[in-house]
Amino acid sequence: MHNKPIVATMIGDPCGIGPEVVVKSLVLDDIHALCRPLVVGSVESVQQTVDMLKYDVTVRRVTDVEGVGLDPKVIDVYDTGQLDPKYITLGKANAECGHASAAWLKEMDELALAGKVQATIMGPINTDALKMADKFDAVVGVEVGKTYLFLITGPLRVVHLTDHIPLRQVCDIISPDLVYKALRTIHDDFTRWGIPNPRIVVAGLNAHAYGEEDTQQVAPGVEKAKAEGIDVT
Structure with missing residues (x-):
């Protein structure tokens, strides 16, 4: 079981549909048969989503990848405190969530570059929130001739x-x-x-x-x- 790849998924903007999409995917029957899932983002956002969907799963905050993704009834969230949960308002973009989204993407990339996770997935982000946080170019900027979509x-x-x-x-x-x-x-x-x-x-x-x-x-x-x-x- 421990040989399965750890797949990290950033929740996207916590004020948008990202957390719901991510949580719904993690409760699918075959996910844990394929990988060890790890969520990167706000544990409060994920817990709020689980409560809204009335899913019988436990949300656990982690700051390392040791032992993550082994229990199908547990959603492990890599959360280093990038966002104060008071800024999570569904349907309303704000700079704080844009800044957090950029920080989570950077953290996820660092986990991958360090070899701690084997694949990464980015949830839906909000470009307006990124612009409010002055993080748009850092997140979606592509250097012509060096990086490709x-x-x-x-x-x-x-x-x-x-x-x-x-x-x-x-x-x-x-x-x-x-x-x-x-x-x-x-x-x-x-x-x-x-x-x-x-x-x-x-x-x-x-x-x-x-x-x-x-x-x-x-x-x-x-x-x-x-x-x-x-x-x-």
Whole structure:
């Protein structure tokens, strides 16, 4: 049992739907058969949610991962006191909860980087609350060319070249080198993850290929990747 991976889930914004979504998922029958779940967030928020849903489970505050996620009747919450529960008001965004959400994400990432948890999940956050706390860029900011939004559905993997950038700026940002770096990263990481020689298809930037960006800014990056043996079209 102790060999199962610890999966940490941040509750999201405690004033939103995140705590309810997380708690409902943790009482599903097969969760503990797959992993040892750990919640990162406010123990008071989780307890409030459990009481609202009338679930027969115990909510336990923890500050370490030792022994967590072993009892299906216990929800372990990694809570280091980032939020005063008086700020938890359902349906109303505030800076305190935005600050706490950012802090919980950082704590969860630190647990993963330290090897204490094997996977992380982020619950629904509130961008308004993050902006109130001046934490929006720290949480959702993506550095173009170094980090990529990665989506999975069935056998399909989708990687964004840019993210959280106004559309009017995208054409100025995209370059052959940016496209090549993304393709190189996708090929190398997918191979490392057990998908050798992945087939990559690059979506066009302009509808119906109107404009010169696809031929001048996208295609050269694709051709450079192809020349290095990457299976891309």
